[in-house]
Amino acid sequence: MVALDLSSADYVIVGGGTAGLVVACRLSEDPTTQVIILESGQDHSNDPQVQNHQAWSTLTGSELDWRLETTPQPGFNNRKIEYPLGKIVGGSSAINGSAFLPPSPAGINTWAKLGNPNWTWESLAPYIKKSYTLHPPDDQHRPHSLPTGPIQVTYPALVDHQDKTLVRAWNDAFADQGYEYISDLLAEKQTVGTRPYTAAIDPVSGHRSSADSQYGSILRGRANVTIVTGATVRRIVFDSADQTATATGVEVQWSEQIREIKARKEIILAAGAIHTPKILELSGIGDEARLRDLQIPLVINNPSVGENLQNHVMSVLPVPMKPHSEIQDITPGIKALSFVRLDSDLQTLLDPAQPTSSILQSPSEASACLFLTTLPGNIALLGVLPGYPSSRGNTHIHSSDPDATPAIDPRFLENEVDLQILVRHVQQAQKMTATAALEPFLHALPESDSATLAKELRESMALPTYHSCGTAAMLPREAGGVVGQDLKVYGTENVRVVDASVFPVISHANPMATVYAVAERASDIIKS
Template sequence: MTRPQPLEGDYDYIIVGAGTAGCVLANRLSADPKCRVLLLEAGGSDNYHWVHIPVGYLYCIGNPRTDWMMTTAAEPGLNGRRLAYPRGKLLGGCSSVNGMIYMRGHAADYDRWRQLGNPGWAWDDVLPYFIKSQDHHAGASPLHGAGGEWKVSRQKLEWEILRAVQEGAKEFGIEPRADFNDGSNEGSGFFEVNQRNGVRWNTAKGFLRPAMRRPNLRVMTHAETERVLIEGRQVTGVRFRHKGRVHEACAKAEVLLAAGTINSPKLLELSGIGDPRLLGELGIDVRHAQPGVGANLQDHLQIRTVFRVSNTVTLNEVANSLRGKLRIAAEYALRRSGPMSMAPSQFGMFTRSDPSLDMPDLEYHVQPLSTDKLGDPLHRFPAITVSVCNLRPESVGSSHITSAAADRQPEIRLNYLSADADRRIALASIRQARQIMTARALAPYAPQEILPGPAVVGDPDLLEAAGNIATTIFHPVGTCRMGSDPAAVVDPKLRVRGVNGLRVVDASIMPRIVSGNTASPVVMIAEKAADMIQQS
């Protein structure tokens, strides 16, 4: 067995994971020159050109240089399919490979968190933290910040067909909205993005790089944490592997897990915090019995409907010609604009699957491109993708280790479409997408359904089709649920129950998934956590 090597000196805080949350924590905690902070990242640097070119997400997802290359278990609700489950493995984490959409969710999401036993997490409580780090293109206002580390920009290109979809949606009561992030996101609009001048803006650029000049912050890449060190009920540090050697680092104040919804519960379980039955089967000593670790996994499942169009231009035909590719490259090289500056989705809509609902439960991501499935070549004819997801799914899954070995991927089970309500909403969302595409405003473009196809009509056939074409939208949350009840993994201050000196700070603490994209809520969580840590 390799003898653990001590890392020189003690640290006040050890942060595990330099992802979306970890970079924020490292910045805020190291701002106090009296605090020594160690930030451990299992992946490498974000110094890779495809990280920074917005369209480069296509080359980062599924790339072992930047992606953990995880897969789900076979999903019965998806007709037995296993999905690739991308997670960022580099500085900036998922903020280096995601869709760059700036979205907070609905005010009611956070009010519900408070109602679930989490005082201090209502909309009015968290809004100041969203504002604190923001550098909004429109400047400071009661709802937005200026001068912060998290840049929010307008996208640098538009497509005629997307404007037509917006006009068509108005015919069905989906009105244009100026701001998706004022607490009520209902309506349609063009997504704001985390970019600066057509270049991705990740948390490594915004938060970590400015802090790396501080002598009290040490950042180690390719340092894979194997477990948390616990003496009695006190967490004392971490064990990690770096360049083939095993090291131990001591934390005088706290260890902060910011490894993400999949890897944070994995580390807790490897450290003996979890379901005693599972840990016992794997030969892991139980340090604290907490069956909630790894449970409560939630995600947004998107159903991709595709429509062929006419009399307009989409990315399909532009990107499928040599002349078009050269023009795209030149436009980005000269002006940092054009398709290479595109986020995966440009236009969105928030609406209701049932008019009786009191708030939107569907989010549309509409793209001026199409494929048979994600990762396939673009179709050679003009077409658009109208993806729709259930914002508040009732289907809940889990992520648990299957081995005591730290280098093994957990078993990820989402249980998509296992709840009756989710199947009902899936059917309603497909039918709603079809209805929107019949709008008079879209008639000049003669939309023709490609996926799931006009012949798929009845409920059983539509559900089977949804199982064939639906996929994750990469928003896993909830596996270290926050709450005031004994079954919660962390308390409302994000402290792990049953031990001292350990917190979890990432999307895994969400008790319920937010009604939108998850990156900026994680930045908010880290901002609030840093404040709570410094005040403790």
Template sequence: MDDYADFVVVGGGSAGCVMASRLSENGKYSVCLLEAGPADRNMWIHIPIGYGKTMFNPRLNWGFYTDPDHNMLDRRIYWPRGKTLGGSSSINGLIYIRGQKEDYDHWAQLGNPGWGWEDCLPYFRKLENNDLGPGPTHGTDGPLNATSIPTRHELVDALIGAANSLGVPTSKDFNTGDQRGAGYYQLTTRNGRRCSSAVAYLNPARHRPNLRIETEAQAMRVLFRGTKASAIQYRQHGKIKTINARREVILCAGALQSPQLLQLSGVGNASLLKQFNIPVVHELKGVGENLQDHLQFRLIYEVSKPITTNDLLRSWTGKAKMGLQWALLRGGPLAIGINQGAIFCNALSDTDPRPDVQFHFGTLSADMAGGKVHDFSGCTFSVCQLRPESRGHLRIRSTDPFEAPAMQPNYLDTERDRRTAIAGVRLTRGLADAQPMQSLMKGEIKPGRDVQTDDDILHFCRENGATIFHPSGTAKMGQEDDPMAVVDHRLRVYGVQGLRVVDASIMPTLVSGNTNVPVIMIAERAAAFALEEAGTEDGSIVSTAAAANAESPAHEHAVAARLQQNQAQACNESGALQMT
């Protein structure tokens, strides 16, 4: 028998959980969510510090590797990606960051109406329950918790003081649109547990009879009738299945797998598709191009006092203390994660007034993120360039949907990126050498003080640089006359019908910070777009006259508010819609 849903959402990650929840919310439309990984039942998903346990778990993590990057001494860089409900929001570092006001204004300037900061802000407020309280830039009624770190740490306080001595002010809120400052991050936690998009959005929606969640269901390709996306072919428990979409197929598979699915399905660069004898449904040369990521450099220091998480993890008594703090009080290091300290500032002194680097400061040290901690008291300064100029690409290797695509990040490919890397390392040393931090630093372990010249520092960056887990941009949002644009400003794929992309791949340029919260905002907006367009077709949500004005930012703000009212009303009027 044929299998149908109104909306088929591919990928149960940061964006997919939002889409499944919002599209099924009013009870009018049937929604099927396909997730390649298992349900999010592993306990280490829900303990904030547990991502050290999920970083290399093949059951929960795709564990991708890039192609050898000639800019990185031909190294293949490990790229973890979530493979479970919640996606990467179930295995990430929990940092709650939106980015800078100018990031979104730049998107609008590039020809994407309605994506400026003031346009996106209502959706940022809608998605969050922020313990800073309601205000012009914050909301308290949303499903995603933004939680301030409740206890202070001597090392983080010293970091803030060192930043102050270098002219960086203290900040208690990095999410107002102006990030400059030093302070403590907010985290996506709730009562000492991880608040992933699955926890925030999917769990409250699971009971809905019009929402169907399929795990262990890996999408293989989009099926088309002409140029209309009509179905998804997927594999589940060894069987090949098809789910048909009455209204839309929505790709939320992430910046690596959404473009891979497009290419496998005949949407992409014709010359690439012809190499594999894939029939071209529509040529879009930008699919898989414009790949961007934040490259981090981790400087490790030995600490002069036994106050680090390394010290707690080295002894059974320390581990027992941490466990009891979490079990009894939902507090302590297990409830916080690894990176607590934040700095957004300038490493390069040029004409751009915006912060150009971000620090993640951890009160522990290891050779790599998620690795075994060192046997000394240690801390880690991780610095990354916020707006890299380098661009890479992603391309299928074969017609096999289960073979990882070729990923070439092209890190440090521009002179500015290389200068920022060197300046970032020097700035890190300046922080470590400034009081009150200096008195807590016993010595620089990595790279070591013998690394001094620009050439030596750049070599260290090439030899040790790693992703900070933010690949983006591979299905770029832009105007139709932009040869690299893949989706329009409502995230509809150009040249075809019934197909939308909703994840970090649509970012024209990488946001200045962590990508999880921006992706959730993108999904909130996309759900509003999809519901509005569906309502226009059946007359149940918005009128045709209102739809004619839908391109204006002011109209989109009104729609966001009206949808919440109409969805509740529609749920009462229409009842539950069973899946076919």
């Protein structure tokens, strides 16, 4: 690959992660367009540990992780929580568990209702499809209309006979409770029901299919793109003589030097939901009082930068497995999903003022995802992940030093509604272990009373999921927005955000597929 002149490019992309590589890939389709990607981490595309999707738990806490942690969380009995984020080309898509779950139509249409009429399910769905290629199991007919995008998506638990046996029992158990099986990955009619587990895994190599291995492999063959690793952006540089806040470039630390890289067209922030607001604040875009206290010259006063931090909270229940000839050598991993509701309880719990309430009131929309995972040693894990939390946190800088880590306060379970929904879904999961379909395979769990369970969840059972989003929200400015529908930062001429920071409301499950879709659409918005 021929290196560009690293003093300038048409587009300077901050972050070579899940979103940044997508946007770089699409913008560089025009060979006359020059793109520089600045990534703090290194290129580990040939690292067997990164390629092995089953080794993801060994990557968190390693040198490939930013190794951040939260402030003490009152909702978790003041526990500090580790906060993994990928510090690597490919970002978190290169170190996460590879689950690939598209957002729900109701969730995306809520983005439109909150002041983004151009961002509906109808407008985003083509970009979801543009990002992936689906590989159905060998025993299922492959429709001709399946998407054919870079990310390879497979059904890991629908290959082995023993996996199929347990998945069938899972589906039967939920069918008896009124939950039908949904084979459509997009689940456009409804999210409620059982689904096969889908993951970003290449069906040929068996390797992780990440932004790096797919979009990155395309970029490495283009002479008009340079990926600069070990390059940490310190701030965006604005033309002080220009009252319209036009960015001229970025200040970056690279090879123990600080230099400026010019952008002839745009600065594109793809640093993720924690580092994107950090860079904005270091650049003078944020709350005026906070920046004044840190002696950072104000460029744009917007107190919403770093606010609206959203994340899922889950719980995982260990379930002893019974000896059974049909599953005695079952491989470890996630096996099955079920998206479920709390119809009778939801109406009494929900706050009508919360934007998530309208989503959960839809009878076709699930309020939680239950999932089954097998481990070595005849142990299963029954996971519970409520989909649309009401709690909102924030992340902010507390120093003008670009090397200082930001303060991360997700405020897990701050809203009592989130705790009560989690309690009820955990009780629902406990009951499922005693169903006739699962009884041959799992030992039934005792049912916990609500007060005891709420206490145990706060003390230790409640866990974070690392699905950070929302900290540079796409909303009207007066409603807490940081970017508009064109993803431009309010008050700037040429700074955009294309990562999970822009989500007004979190997606109902793992956000990776939504990040790919938003980045795909952002690319077309920028081109236009």
